[in-house]
Amino acid sequence: MSSQNQHKGLTKVQKKRKAYENWGGYAYIAPWLIGFFLLSAWPMIYSFYLSFTDYSMLKSPNWIGIRNYRNIFTTDLNFKKSLGITFRFVFIAVPAKLIFALFIANLLSKDVKGMSLYRTLVYLPSLIGGSVAVSMVWKNIFGLDGYVNTLLGVFGIAPVPWLVSTQFSLYTLILMNVWQFGSSMIIFLAGLKQIPRDLYEAAKVDGAGSVRCFFHITLPQLSPVIFFNLINSLINAFQQFNSAYLVSSGGPAHSTYLYALMLYEKAYISYKMGYASGLAWILLVIIGIFTAINFIGSKYWVHYDD
């Protein structure tokens, strides 16, 4: 705005104006800036430091070098188990959720009557899905004598041990996660509306069927939105806590012991703050690696119109 004379050296008035603008800008973003230093930057640095200590809240932290990390990777059996479970959770729940969301969004994008009613119905589980209340409902209807088994009984299917067998428990949580596909669906729906109609019309003239249209027009055109949803869902899925804690309490036999739950127990039940900080940083690195892989991979499949 007042930087036309930048190359010639500024007059006193302009310098004053520039300083006024700078300070003004910082004054307005100050609430966020303070929050950033107090609640993000400093805590991150401090937890990195703590991960090299044996801090337990009772005594001051003791520097122990990389012992936490060495223990995590070599002697901690729960870590390996939990990491495996978390990977399984993420790699099944995220694709399933996105495919489902895309499928429904595709149906809804076809100018159907009563679209907003359908949209509302499928969005409801996402709206309230994060609450304690919904976890309680889930815990009840997937109980051994819960409503789901009652319904299955109508069809002559024997009760399924949804939450009490190590075979099913993780999949029950995955199902709960997929059930909350509503917000990804709405983002897809908005993306679908952006695709120019004439692309489809031109393809139809050329004799392309709806399946070909989907794979050759919809998917490439939608790829930036798919990418966005993928990154978001991945980051959230790695941090899934509520369902593991409230619905299955990590059990049975640690079969739903998701990473965030392990971290919670180490930090706030065993008070091993140093060790838990190490776990947190490992999670950060894992999420970082997957996000980076996605960004690098996106060059090959995400199409941006220029």
Next chain:
Amino acid sequence: MKRKTIRRGVTYFLLALFSFVMAYPIVWWFFASFKHTYDLADRSLWPKEWTLENYREGWTMGGLTFTTFYKNTIFITLMNVIGTIITAGLVAYGFGRLNFKGKNIWFAILMITMMLPSQVTVISQYIMYNKLNLTDTYVPLILPHWCGGGAFFVFLLVQFVRGVPRDLDEAAKIDGCGRWRIYWRILFPIMKPAFVTAGIYSFIWSWDDFYSQMLYINSSSKFTVSLGLRMFIDQADIKWGPLLAMSLLSVIPSLVIFFINQKEFVEGVATTGLKG
């Protein structure tokens, strides 16, 4: 033409089927809250005998009532909504309109913090609040919302501010308005729809919060609705009827707010990709 009709039919059938499956647990939940415990797993949705016993019994929890939990939750939620609107608005104006050195770097950092898993900060925060003797108070639950309300909200509002034509503030500037007057008199009123969207999200997220409430609140007189609900499963013999009834009540505020502002809500998710 015929093929088209068939395809339409299939579309409607699938949509009806999926919305039915999605909404069915919620419908079941509603009816179940009026059932006697022995009737809970019965295959029919309709209660054999309607009862309000679950609501009466659930409302009182070991000497405390949900009246306390609701009062506490409403207080925290209102503080958070107000904090988000006041501070996120200011920060968004700073990023969206003002020019200052390092703006782009700070904005990039803001975007990165959106992706940061909370696990790497929450342990240090816990230690910090503990040292300041602020655990078992609402400060750890409210303070973050007075610091721009989180990167999501700043981003949402910045997007909106950028869409407002600059002529308006240029004209005001010529009339001698300073930054504050431009924000307060011109942008703040225009930003109202964006504030509504931000307010809705802030409300629902604060209302549904569980993790930080569980970490920081110990005394049961300070419990929130989420923590009140958790008390049910801490008991050896879970009383499902009252638990389902209280759970259902707890989601009603979010549902009402959603239905009143459905349009803003859906647009908010669509334009910023916020998780709902």
